[in-house]
Amino acid sequence: MEKRSLYNNKLLPYLLLAPQLVITLVFFYWPASQAVWMSFRMEDAFGTTTEFVGLENYVSLFQQRAYYESMATTVIFSIAVTFLAMSFSLLLAVMADKQIRGGSVYRTLLIWPYAVAPAIAGVLWLFMFQPSLGMIGRGLISIGVPWNPMLNGDHALLLVILAAAWKQISYNFLFFLAGLQSIPKSLIEAAAIDGARPTRRFWTIVFPMLSPTTFFLLVVNIVYVFFDTFGIIDAITHGGPAKATETLVFKVYQDGRLGGDLGGSAAQSVVLMVIVIALTAIQFRYVERKVTY
Amino acid sequence: MAEVTLNDVRKVYAGGVEAVKGVSLDIPDGGFCVLVGPSGCGKSTLLRMVAGLETISSGQVAIGGRVVNEIEPAERDIAMVFQNYALYPHMSVYDNIAYGLRNRGTPKDEIDRRVQEAARILAIEPFLQRKPRALSGGQRQRVAMGRAIVRKPQVFLFDEPLSNLDAKLRVQMRVEIKKLQRALGVTSIYVTHDQVEAMTLSDKLVVMSGGQVEQVGTPTEVYRRPETRFVATFIGSPPMNILPGLVDGDGRVSVGGLTLAADDLPAGLEPGRHVDVGVRPEEVEVAPAGAPGAPFAIDFVEELGATELLHGTLGGSPFVLQVNTGAVSPGTKAVTLAIPSRCVHVFDAETGKRLGRAESATARAA
Amino acid sequence: MVERKHWFSTLLPHAILILGVLIVAFPVYVAFVGSSWDAGTIANGTMPMTPGPYLVENYSRVILSGNATAREPVGPMLFNSFVMAMIIALGKIAISIISAYAVVYFRFPLRKTAFWLIFITLMLPVEVRIYPTYKIVADLGLLDTYGGLAIPLIASATATLLFRQFFMTIPDELVEASKIDGAGPWKFFKDTVLPLSITTVAALFVIQFIYGWNQYLWPLLITTREDMQTIVIGIKKMLVTQDALTEWQLAMATAVLAMLPPVVVVLVMQKLFVRGLVETEK
Structure with a gap:
């Protein structure tokens, strides 16, 4: 869609765009292209010059066992968080969508965790599940669970998953609720007249009608787990124990911080870029479908 | 200004x-x-x-x-x-x-x-x-x-x-x-x-x-x-009836076997030329019983209050007639219409342009 | 709708929602309780479920003097977070609204290119270009400055798209009426577009303020001086690997203080928040 009536100044539009474009070019495109360029180069032994090495950085990246482990961690993490946060939020949204007393109060009480920083969410959950002093951590040990996220990688990953899912409940809840409220009441009424009981109505009418929202949230949650959980991981486990909670983004950060292999770190960044592009592309296909729906 | x-x-x-x-x-x-x-x-x-x-x-x-x-x-x-x-x-x-x-x-x-x-x-x-x-x-x-x-x-x-x-x-x-x-x-x-x-x-x-x-x-x-x-059908409500017809000699057209006189039709058109004949629904009157005119078969009636629209067929084509309510008694299936020759408009069937005499409309009005 | 209701089916939604609220609130409640006890009680693992007597002491300590591990008191960290969040939120809104205005209301060579350049930044989150961006900020001498904290984050494809989408809903006739009323592009922007955009701007502000306040990775990288630290980073630094040394009561007090501003913003401006969230993602 385009506007019918326009202004035809020559210089003004460029001036209006300049601040955004300058920042974009300096802080987005230049660094991104640097990452791509660096990923094809390698430093010499003294770290003074670099030379072109083709795909060598990528080859050695994909030969690292650690990289595959990190990828597996990220995938498990994504699936668990997405499933937990989405199913629980959908349940809450369906309940809040019923015309019950105090519906808006529940909504208010459910949405505020959106405002909690991921890193702080991590700190809160660590405080509860810390094995020696955390309220729940001690509780688990007292009933005989050998709970120790500081040493046990599975426990650490579980804790990170819980914190990340907790933080995402509000977001999913809001979108599911908005999705539910946009389903025309007349459809539900027609189904009721057609003899469908509430549970059947949910699965045959409501849930299919929600599918655009569900799909959208699926992508958003995956992107969230990939990129926005850095703070949670850094606060709770620092990627440990023994790299059990090291996601791809955390690995880029960690490897880069230790310094040295600039090319390898750049190659990791490029792989991440490809993943974001793929996820965004999927999201656009969805947006497009929604537009032409 | x-x-x-x-x-x-x-x-x-x-x-x-x-x-x-x-x-x-x-x-x-x-x-x-x-x-x-x-x-x-x-x-x-x-x-x-x-x-x-x-x-x-x-x-x-x-x-x-x-x-x-x-x-x-x-x-x-x-x-x-x-x-x-x-x-x-x-x-x-x-x-x-x-x-x-x-x-x-x-x-x-x-x-x-x-x-x-x-x-x-x-x-x-x-x-x-x-x-x-x-x-x-x-x-x-x-x-x-x-x-x-x-x-x-x-x-x-x-x-x-x-x-x-x-x-x-x-x-x-x-x-x-x-x-x-x-x-x-x-x-x-x-x-x-x-x-x-x-x-x-x-x-x-x-x-x-x-x-x-x-x-x-x-x-x-x-x-x-x-x-x-186009103008004939666009201006006026209900729109002007358009019936396919032929030139039937000077000042006359035929529509499905009926012959209508048209005042404005120029002389010298070759007979048999295809034309569209336009008649406004409100300019036609029902002729007294027995008088000569065009037979109109009524299909159904739309009542508008002061007037009625009679839908039917004239000379084999659909035709609408607007009359004062009560002018035709309910249940009537056929009437004879008097179509005044000054109210018959003739258009070229292909171009849709009016076939009219050269003198201007203002002269005519005067 | 007329529907037979079992007492169970009227109670069930409330039960589930209350459970949801409890799950959502519990971690924060525990943090609050933690911030009201002394180090000893917490370290023993004997902290009860109810607030203790050390509330005032703990909060005055973190606000005024800081603790042993992060020597910066929380006051300046809150200030840093506030400044960063404000620059990010206002900066994003300002540069996005004018670029969307340019893209929607003007035709000029390279318009599509400019639009795509902005659009594609959606695919380049800071996480995938951490170190090269760090290097540029360092080269520009922006490490440990508010500019360095905020400016790289204020380019915004989502805000630009949102404003563009909103401008498309402004009827063409309003531009035309303005032209006939003798208003040029700047006057039309100031007198009509901006006043009409107020709710969009406010909704976006709520979302972007929270976004800015909660930044973690970026400030972690580019702040080295302690007086430039934001509060979210500050809390992390209070956690010591050897747990015995962590002053949990102070860390929790700081966490509560760090959560307070964005949570208050969400609760007070709930309508705008919901609108902003739902619309930026559309």
């Missing part, structure tokens, strides 16, 4: 679509010109070119003798009333009306005087401090009018200003617009797709179709003597 002249004005869009195909028009100072036609006929585009909202592909638009092709809307000294009113939603009624004057640096007290005057004329004084959303459709329409008249422009442009109102209000505002225009004497161009609005408002009626002018004239001229089949 000024006359508006359009000289072979064309609009070709970037994609090559020709929305307006060469329109020439003279609107005298103080005249009320209505552009009417179905949607997509180019009437709005033409108006927007006069406003300066669309560029002119070729030809010239002049306001008060000044060619305005390259002049910006603000400098054309025009005011426009939009279909959706285009009121600034965040400004009060007062500010909406005053905005154009403020942008032109009119002194404050002068602005206030003019806004108050416009508000008084339009009876919107009680609402001046309200926001547009707190007004009814009719009131918004008045504010849009106020915004136009406060500027005392040379030309008013109206783009379907009444089509968002309900039927009753539309009739009322129609009358008010006409009165206001008379009182102010400002040259006006008015676009509408509603032929009743077009007939009642205009002193110069322009019927458009497919980017071209079909006919220009007073409402009566256009109604009495439509120049094309």
Whole structure:
């Protein structure tokens, strides 16, 4: 869609765009292209010059066992968080969508965790599940669970998953609720007249009608787990124990911080870029479908 | 105040679509010109070119003798009333009306005087401090009018200003617009797709179709003597009946075996030529029993209150007849019609152009 | 709708929602309780479920003097977070609204290119270009400055798209009426577009303020001086690997303080928040 009536100044539009474009070019495109360029180069032994090495950085990246482990961690993490946060939020949204007393109060009480920083969410959950002093951590040990996220990688990953899912409940809840409220009441009424009981109505009418929202949230949650959980991981486990909670983004950060292999770190960044592009592309296909729906 | 002249004005869009195909028009100072036609006929585009909202592909638009092709809307000294009113939603009624004057640096007290005057004329004084959303459709329409008249422009442009109102209000505002225009004497161009609005408002009626002018004239001229089949069916309600026929000799046509006399049909047309014969539903009368005429078989009746529409067949073609209620007793299946020869319009079957005598309609009327 | 209701089916939604609210609130409640006890009680693992007597002491300590591990008191960290969040939120809104205005209301060479350049930044989150961006900020001498904290984050494809989408809903007739009323592009922006955009701007502000306040990775990288630290980073630094040394009561007090501003913003401006969230993602 385009506007019918326009202004035809020559210089003004460029001036209006300049601040955004300058920042974009300096802080987005230049660094991104640097990452791509660096990923094809390698430093010499003294770290003074670099030379072109083709795909060598990528080859050695994909030969690292650690990289595959990190990828597996990220995938498990994504699936668990997405499933937990989405199913629980959908349940809450369906309940809040019923015309019950105090519906808006529940909504208010459910949405505020959106405002909690991921890193702080991590700190809160660590405080509860810390094995020696955390309220729940001690509780688990007292009933005989050998709970120790500081040493046990599975426990650490579980804790990170819980914190990340907790933080995402509000977001999913809001979108599911908005999705539910946009389903025309007349459809539900027609189904009721057609003899469908509430549970059947949910699965045959409501849930299919929600599918655009569900799909959208699926992508958003995956992107969230990939990129926005850095703070949670850094606060709770620092990627440990023994790299059990090291996601791809955390690995880029960690490897880069230790310094040295600039090319390898750049190659990791490029792989991440490809993943974001793929996820965004999927999201656009969805947006497009929604537009032409 | 000024006359508006359009000289072979064309609009070709970037994609090559020709929305307006060469329109020439003279609107005298103080005249009320209505552009009417179905949607997509180019009437709005033409108006927007006069406003300066669309560029002119070729030809010239002049306001008060000044060619305005390259002049910006603000400098054309025009005011426009939009279909959706285009009121600034965040400004009060007062500010909406005053905005154009403020942008032109009119002194404050002068602005206030003019806004108050416009508000008084339009009876919107009680609402001046309200926001547009707190007004009814009719009131918004008045504010849009106020915004136009406060500027005392040379030309008013109206783009379907009444089509968002309900039927009753539309009739009322129609009358008010006409009165206001008379009182102010400002040259006006008015676009509408509603032929009743077009007939009642205009002193110069322009019927458009497919980017071209079909006919220009007073409402009566256009109604009495439509120049094309398109105009004949577009102006008038219910629309003119069109029946396929043949030329049957000087001043006569035949329609499905019936022979009709047509006053306006020129002499010397070859017999057997295909024509379209037009007859207005309201100009035909039911002949007394036994009198000669055209047999009309009635299928069903639509009652409109004072009048009735009789749907049926005449000479093998569908035909509609409008009569006063009660003129035909209920249940009647067939009547004979008297079709006056001055009411028979004949159009070329291919071009749709009127086959008429050379003398002008005005001479005929006199 | 007429529907037979079992007492169970009217109670069930409330039960589930209350459970949801408890799950959502519990971690924060525990943090609050933690911030009201002394180090000893917490370290023993004997902290009860109810607030203790050390509330005032703990909060005055973190606000005024900081603790042993992060020597910066929380006051300046809150200030840093506030400044960063404000620059990010206002900066994003300002540069996005004018670029969307340019893209929607003007036709000029390279318009599409400019639009796509902005659009594609959606695919380049800071996480995928951490170190090269760090290097540029360092080269520009922006490490440990508010500019360095905020400016790289204020380019915004989502805000630009949102404003573009909103501008598309402004009827064409308003521009046309403005032109006839003698308003040029700047006057139209100031007198009509901006006032009409107020709710969009406010909704966006709520979302972007929270976004800015909660930044973690970026400030972690580019702040080295302690007086430039934001509060979210500050808390992390209070956690010591050897748990015995962590002053949990102070860390929790700081966490509560760090959560307070964005949570208050969400609760007070709930309508705008919901609108902003739902619309930026559309």
